[in-house]
Amino acid sequence: MFRNRVILERRRIRDATNPFELPEEMFKNFFRFSREMATEIINMLSSHLRYTRRSTAIAKELHL
Numbered sequence: 001m002f003r004n005r006v007i008l009e010r011r012r013i014r015d016a017t018n019p020f021e022l023p024e025e026m027f028k029n030f031f032r033f034s035r036e037m038a039t040e041i042i043n044m045l046s047s048h049l050r051y052t053r054r055s056t057a058i059a060k061e062l063h064l
Contacts, residue, residue: 009030019031020035020038020039
């Protein structure tokens with residue numbers, strides 16, 4: 001029961017428009033990184049992500 005609730009909550013957060021607006025503790029619980037570390041990882045990997053012009057494209061910050 002608890003596991004299902006956690007899965008649903010993670011899905012809700014994943015589908016949110018900007019997870020960086022979450023409180024720090026919640027961000028860490030869902031992504032296992034601090035926002036600062038996630039930002040550093042995004043900056044390191046962003047040059048390796050393909051650019052697309054699709055109207056449904058996902059922002060680099062959310063892609064990872």
